[in-house]
Amino acid sequence: MASLQSQDVVARSATTTATPQARSAVPQVAKLIDESKCIGCKACQVACMNWNDLRDDVGNNVGVYDNPADLTANSWTVMKFYEVEPKQGNLEWLIRKDGCMHCEDPGCLKACPSPGAIVKRANGIVDFMSENCIGCGYCVKGCPFDVPRISAKDNKAYKCTLCSDRVAVGLEPACVKTCPTGAIGFGTKDDMVAYGEKRVGELKERGFQNAGLYNPQGVGGTHVMYVMKHADQPELEGLPKDPTISPMVSVWKGIAKPLAVAGMIGAVVAGFFHYMKVGPVEEKNDEKENA
Amino acid sequence: MAKLLQRYNDRERMNHWFIALMFVLAGLSGLAFFHPAFFFLTNLFGGGPWTRILHPFLGLLMVISFGALFVRLRAENRITDADREWKKHMGDMLKGDKASMPPVGKYNYGQKMVFWLMTLSLLVLVITGFMFWRPWFAPYFPIPVMRAAVLLHSVAAVVLILTTIVHVYAAIWVKGTVRAMTRGTVSEDWAKVNHRLWYDEAVKRRS
Structure with a gap:
């Protein structure tokens, strides 16, 4: 099984014994999305489609920039645009690249009943092994970020793979490679945290007092992080303030x-x-x- | 040969065994998703995706057929004061001392509890089951609702399985019971010992 032969699987859904993980002397990786540098051009969406050979159905214009309106089984990353007023009379336009957060403690993997349908690799990437997916939708209930989408065509769950196929051969994810402003960075988790914190410091110096790094500890930290302007209010961009695996899922699967x-x-x-x-x-x- | 009393007619018996069959199939397919140790059961149903596809239909058939039996047996399973009295002596019965048990009608307190626990758990199972039945019904329910639904579905399933274990054990334990469902009749002696009031009634009706 391809999913196991990579020999770097540190966690596997619905599996109670150790997985093949001899090749785990690899650094933890992370993607850092610096929202202060994002111009909302959607090149990352195009790069994702291109590398992964995805073509979503042509949808409808819903009167906003979001296109498609939400993540789908064929759109693994989507730019989300938020018009908010954190201060009365002070309209702000926030843009966030939505997609899988690659949690250190993945709720999807915890909820999945099918052995090996979801794996976590030694480098931190959470991957769906679709040939083992049975289409039950438990991953949807497990995810604290509402990320997995189940295809109407084949009843398999899909989401961002963090380009695990590219990362496995030493390349950066397609969205990172294509980003024209350098808003998306990729490297070791330590480096990305350090770089993110440096960026936060710079933003604070420039008067964005609430700038911060979104790397929520409730799910053990994430392998996709954001530098955001209003880190005190991630809800402004549709992100939970303190995400955790729902206690109901923990009881059910615990x-x-x-x-x-x-x-x-x-x-x-x-x-x-x-x-x-x-x-x-x-x-x-x-x-x-x-x- | 001992004289026999009719306890269940053909329709009731066929209804019961259809429920039992669906219980086994829905139960095995459901357990496959509950614990990794049971995932191998998906092999009985043609693999993971097929098990996921079939399970809700099997469960729904079980609930519908139970509904038919429920309508027939509901009135006979109302808990009465006599049952509450019987309940106090339940410990003696389990210790093997049957002599002190007060006389009961067609069903004793334990049997009635089995009936109501099955009714309740099947009701919870069917309602919560619809809430995450992919691909048709799950999209209409928000994720937090589905999280509660899967948890309640599991709890209700475990209650149903435990209740069924008690149900099956009681039938094996009390000799002469199984034929009530396989043949439809029980011996008069069995009725006299285990359901005295029902026996009296049946004898009165006959004469």
Whole structure:
């Protein structure tokens, strides 16, 4: 299976034993999206389509720049445009490149019931192994960022792969390569955090007091990070302030599983021993006693 | 040969066994998605995607057929004061001391609880099941609602499975019970010992 032969899989959906991960002496990678440098040109969307051979259906103009309006099974990254008024009378136009955040603790992987349909690689990339996908949509429930989309054509889940095929051979993701302003950076996670923090410092110097790096710790940090102007209010751009895997998903995919299995097996075993200890209820015995 | 009493007619029995069949199929296909240890069960249904496609239909057939039986048995499963009295002695029965059990009608408290737990869990299963039935119904529900639905669906499924384990065990444990569903009849002795009031009624009706 291709997904396993890469031998760099550190986590695998619905798998309770260790995965082949001998080749894990690789640096953690990250993509840094510097929103202060983004001009909303959508070259990244085009590059993504081009490299991944994706062609979405032609949609409808909904009166805003967003096109398509949202992520789809064939649009793995989408520029989102937000007209907001953080301060009364002070309109701002915020642009965010939406897509998979590649969580260190991926909720999709936790929720997935199909062994090996979702893997996390040693470099931090969360990848969908679509040949193992059964189309149940559990990843949609697991994701704190509403990213996975299920194709109406083949009922498989799709999302940004962080160009794992390119990264595996030492190239940067297609969107990074194409970005004309250098708003999208790619490198080791450490380097990207350091660079992001440097950019945040520069923005603060220029008067953007709430600038910050979006690398939410509730999901263990992410391998896609944003430098944003209003890091205190990521909701302005449709991002959760403190994303975590929903407690309902954690209970369902955590304690509920072993508890329920133990309960069901336990009930059968208890019944067996009850029968052996107490014996059956038989009318004949009672008859004899009555007689 | 012992005299026999009719306990279930043909329709009730066929209805029951259709539910049982659907329970096994929906249960096995559902467990496959619940725990990795059970994923191999998808092989029984033609692989992961087929199991995902079939499971909701199997579950829906189970619920619809249970609905038919529910209508027939609902009235007979109302909990009465006599049941509450029987409940107090349930521990004795489990210890094997049947003598102290108060007389009961067609169903005892334990059987009625099985009936109502199955009704409740199937109701939760079918409602929550629709909420994340891909590809047709899931798109109409917001993600937080679906998260609650999958959790409740699992809990209800476990309740249903545990209840069924009790149901099957009780049938094996109390000798002479299984034939009520396989043949439709039970022996008079069985009825006298296990469902005295129902026996009295049946005898009265017959004469």
